[in-house]
Amino acid sequence: MQRVRGISPGLICSTRYMWQIFGRHKSHRLYSSASALKAAESYQPGQRIHGFTVEEVIPVPELYLTAVTLSHDVTRAKHLHVARQDSNNVFSVGFRTTPMDSTGVPHILEHTTLCGSQRFPCRDPFFKMLNRSLATFMNAWTASDYTMYPFSSQNPKDFSNLLSVYLDAAFFPRLRELDFRQEGWRLENEDNQDPDSPIIFKGVVFNEMKGAMTSPEQIFALHCQRNLLPSHTYSHNSGGDPLHIPRLTWQQLKDFHATHYHPSNSRFFTYGDLPLEGHLEVIQQQALASFSPITPETEVPNEVRWTQPREKHVHCAPDAMAADPEKQTTVSVSFLLNNLTDSFEGFTMSILSHLLVSGPTSPFYQALLQANIGSDYSPVLGYDGSTKDASFSVGLQGINEKDIKQVKNIIEETFKKVVETGFEKERIDAVLHKIEISQKHQSTTFGLQLIASLMQSWNHDADLANILRVNENVQRFQTCLAENPRFLQDKTEEYFLRNNHRLSLVMTPKEDYNEELDQEEKRLLEGMVSGLSQEDRKDIYVKGQELAEEQDKEDDIAVLPTLKVSDIEPELKRTTLEFKQTDGIHVQCCEQPTNGMTYFRAVSTLRSIPEDLMPYIPLFCAVITKMGAADMTFNEFAQKEELKTGGLNISHHVCQDPNDMSSIEQGVSLTSFSLDRNFEDMFNLWSDIFNSPNLNDMDRLTTLVRMRASELAMSIPDMGHAYAMKHAGSTLSPVGRIQEICGGMAQVSFMKRIAESSDLTETMEKLRQAAGLILNKDNMRCALNSGPEFMNEALGHLQRFLGTLPGASQEKGLPLLTKIDGFNSESQWTHFELPFPVNYVSRGTQAVPYTHTDFAKLRILARLMSAKFLHREIREKGGAYGSGATLGTEGSFKFFSYRDPNSLQTLETFDKAVEWAIEASYSQQDIDEAKLSVFSAVDAPVAPSDKGMSLFTSHISEDMKQEQRRRMFAVSKEDLQFVAQRYLALGAQVDSVTLLGPQNTATKSSKWNILQDSSL
Template identity: 55%
Template structure:
């Protein structure tokens, strides 16, 4: 996975079987307590302890070690958390754009010395109870992390990961499959044309289909032009074919050595055992070497530079004449100075975050553009930090205007500084973030320290957020112009400044395709007959290898017997203050109160339904009571971690023709601010200001722009949502409120010159839903604060109009809904496709539901992965079961009809029982990864609250998984996957396709067509 994309969006505790560590609380506590007793200089299994530091604000103790034989670095985070994490990171600094670190990341996981089977990484996904498994490629580091709550599973995965990273086989056929290759379009047809294939090749073609990604990549390459950051670590599609197998092996030899490695462990398992295993499995076999992988500082410019680039027009964007992007970016200080990094991060947020920030007011509110430019704000992901500010969705002629506004805004900040309440609000959010618990906390820490540690900075200092914040407060107190002087230093006086302009070009896509074709023809034209024959033979060899049955006996695995038969039962209580149903779940929340509420929308006027997502989007951003939108935003930042609303559609778990429709309100705050949080909700419910036309227009343009960009990144999700909309009423409503239909609807509204009719509709929604007529609430809080939270909630409820009916979940019955078999091609000019096929099945409580979940897992990992990813070259593909549907999908796929054929063949494979009992057990293990996945304290009891899904019902479902046998799956495959037995629907999103043009059974939807809402069956 290319981390250069993940890092831009990474803004990222279930049950452990009782025989393991979670059952022995004394053992776990002892492991954490022992960590506090280590001393600098102490030697443990070949390691020397360098430092031991408690970090109380994060409830952890950090131990820093160095391996004496190899100089490998190791940080262990001891914390009372069962979700234990391991990662090994390596500094990987490419000096070209062939994608060598990215392709190496993929190929490394394809087989190793101890585990020579094909793709042991993917095979372990079904032999484990991992809560996370993946690998990341960033611009200058590669990381291999996993997490699990099971002690034996931890050791199993550790052995596989270590062998993969340090002893990979790096076979040529694996390089061809994962990276790139020349191969005949039809592998066994010598007469078919030779084309480019490869998983990473197609992945990166899909990645650069997004104008946002194109811009972000050019920004990095242009701001840091002198070394590794001037290249595309993930791989530029036209440069990927320049990478040879030998260069890949050389890159591994130069970068994948323990002396260049940084090991990380986290959780409540004993450090000694981790060190013992890492030393015996890897480090004891290596000697220290001098690795030269460091990144030099970027040479500073003496004067600013301007760069202009092109991209493809975004056909989903609201205004075709306003698609230019411009930003001004600055190279700042090195990130290893963690205080300066913290200070710049705070300044970046003060400048850009929220409606009260100066750049929001100067750039967003005037309506010059649709939203901030990609990568806006401070970034500390590379060796030296950067700050970027600009706009996207502007007219090309407005570029100088935007640049002038940016300069003037900096001047104003230097002159006036930041209001103290802005600083207080930001510091409050930092305090709250330290207390707010997530289910993947340990993994988040690993990613958060990766950049600093990668450049030899102090990872432990990077964890000391409170220390840096206190130092920041002291500087501000001692020097009233501290922040203004920093802004002047880094932005006014900084000559390392880049003006980047991106202008859409109508023929951009054709030019890219032409360049790819020219590259292909150039490579093919110089091939000798012998080389062409070798390509043909290699294609056959790879196909034969991909089809070979594998002996997986070398891989470790857990057993179904390792899983506890009884799931976790979460204690909740219920009350009805003012006749409103309230669920209370007492949890150790670190002094944070979590609130959720659902307002029933079953009786909302049909004409208002398409506007429900817009209503949710703007509800907390328009002002309320005596506060305008800026004052409301400021109050929310000062008192909460954010207040949100989202349209909600949840399936009935018993009836496929029933569903709940409503709005989900969510917020959380420090316990001391609970009263204030509910006061803000009271102001919103009783006095939301739905009158400001300009404000609504601004928010709509931002939302429409965000939705338009999301299609290129999440096309498979949109395809799945659209295909499912033909089969169940709940899925149909989800498409209307969150699918391609909603993207088009938002585009249509963003194009309106006068949005006052929209305001009128939003006011009607507020009148119907913002009351206590049909609302239910939930609170998760610590036992010592629970009753106070309920009391504050009662005060909020008392302030609302209406009279509660005391009803809980209200279901809409759609007995007249008729599932239809439809095939839809949503034409968008992407270089790859997103394909989905959905079949109607059964709801959650049906006995076949558990069987179908195991079947979907078998289809994904035992058939579709090989056919769609390994052989077909798509970045991903699989099958899911849920919501009364079995859904196939593929992601960044070079094929459509071939993929649909494989969906059908997978059904034949399942019906014929071409899988073993051990395959079934592995599929069950994978299912239990989700069933027993981590749940944070703030999310405990959410299934009961949102879906009325009791622990008893979940336990019945759990036991059904244990009982699933091979014959049950074969019978289910016959019942549900036999053609004609069940309604099915197909949708794919992608470029023009000859098959859908000539076949009249396909409905083709062009991106230029109207934004009309779908019919009952979901047609766009």
């Protein structure tokens, strides 16, 4: 599940789809892009194009784009086209979806819409088409008040194909009852082959939302939104409450589509270097020409403002990973702010929010987090522009229940202090600097990010010109400050001290919370089942058989077009790199059009790390840039960092020799970037960290430790499959072992123990030891990505920086790989018993390094198994939200499932997938589709800032990549059978199994190692 900032929990479904559709319609205009930007600039208001009328042309030079807004003449559908010299073209269609209950109707509709349409009537074409496209992105999600279907592609033919499928899916879906029952919910025999087995709830969304609502963060965010905006659609869970989902009927789903998925309620978006006319022609011919206008009546009213503040107390399950069982309370205060359609007010409030809560220089960070009352900010934090009336929230989690009043008092007093003293000019300048950097930084997903951010306001008819013209908002903001130095103080007083529409929300753990939910679900189920007649029960069994037969049926997918392997470029696009020696340090230089920005990276390799120090390395990386340095406190350092850079980051680095699984490189990675004019200042800050780090402030370390431990614990419900895979790989390779220690369940447990400690003296000493090993240039290499006009100057700044560092540079050449002797792979079966209603399952098997001749075969096999077997068996039949197989560069082949109602049954399915692969009942077309899918990832666009980074961070050269490319083209059915038997068949290699999930009697056997809450 993908989580988007500001959108309530469980309200986003991020099912991924990569699909192609044939281009038999007239779409030749999509293939010419040379004059797209000039054409957009030449449009005039009132001009008619393929059934649309141009409303406004909006040049936005600061973002290097021209936007055109249009309206469809008949249906009044809205269209925004953003012309920009970017080959990663984007399309999206969105609908305002405003449910008035918590049955999850928009979420289930999102799933069911994508299960076949009039022109493409095969079952679940979108997952089948994952392998038939070179799309760079395919997604769909349901937010609180809209549903959106975006895709992107660099290939014009691919874009044309995808556009056809999206249009048909959104406006002409089949919406069959079978698909509703599979994707939404159904009553079915637990064993669908046994009519006498118990009848239970099944369904993909039903299980997804049971998993989504496991996280205390998600529960808190949902209650915050529904209680702050209680009068209309926001009081409901658009993702679906598992206790309400079974109330939704198939007819209600179809009715919701008819009223909400209509062009009169739609917003189209196109972006990139393809011409607008071709997009509009296809949209008109394939979709809008079939509709007459309606009045959708989906407008969301503004919330009626309260005359008195309100309070709400809710519960969640106890956190098994909490450092202090007595400190599991969360409290926040939320305020309803401006109407989202007032773009300048929203811009102002987002700046004010950043000043109030972001970073250690903010007043709330200092008042709440540095007080060490709790572990971290409350889950809902800062400005939230995802609802028609925006909001602001601030609070703490991980507090003792007796401290609730104190936290509320601190919040109130902090606002008063801000009104009295305001903000330092440097802090405001730092925020404006951040905006400038965001405009210049080039992202490969700019178009997708743009529509994701615009949709929230555009959904409520905000003026897009006012939002897009960032510089005008900046200038107006600066004018307001110049005319009224108390401008932000007045806003603080207006929205926070004199605002009665505020909600105090408290969440405390309840020991039997999960048991109560289970009982409620059982009562709901019993209520539905108890009234069933024998005929009803027979009908349920028959429908279960019908669905199973449909799921087993081999679809005729001839209606689905596909790109061919021959459409893939045989040669990769190479990047020009230069290699230099600066102060004895190896430097990789890559000249790119970076818009006046320069990107610095370094890897400091540690040839050996003491075993007892290794788990501390991630903590060291997390805190070393946040403790202060030289003569600066952490607040002062953070202020300079924001003013001069895009951030200074250190992370744990480990990679495997592409040629040898037993040779590794381990250390830390440094990453930062800045405007060219600030590059020297950025290095001065790095120099302060290396030469004079502050590792003495115990209060500051306590704050950071609690925050990191809380963050890791809260990540498990959303990332359980990733944790399961890391643990499963921990006994299969040296890199896998290190990844588990430094980023898996072992690290979560380690940080829990550290956070539980009342004395961090030993921890501080370990961090000092780490600093002695890491903060030098003994085994360092660097990389610079910059514009050609600044590269020489950047090298000069780098040389001066390196000259300030302790240590002696190595001139023997890089990389610095260490051979790991004595590592013995072993099988392990581990069950982490956690209070979740769903499971995360992984099986890992030893495989091969990147340059091995079988790596390409296993890579194609992983994609083939995911799409052609695991998806059908684990998601469609089993009801899990996700599943797949993957081959990592660390040399392990891993199966996984995500938010899965099953456990050992899924392990059996993994084994059956291997049997299926060996039997080779798949076709050459299936293999070709798997190749297309792999190449879509291999050839994904790379930002100028990231060019050359696979060589720098992983030692994978372009010659190695080209050889992999050649091998992937050559993979045959016999190759896939061979590697399935050689590496994946039971007993062929050492394998390892990890399960995260609730207690399970099936794991109470001698081969399972069970880790319960107390032993984590």
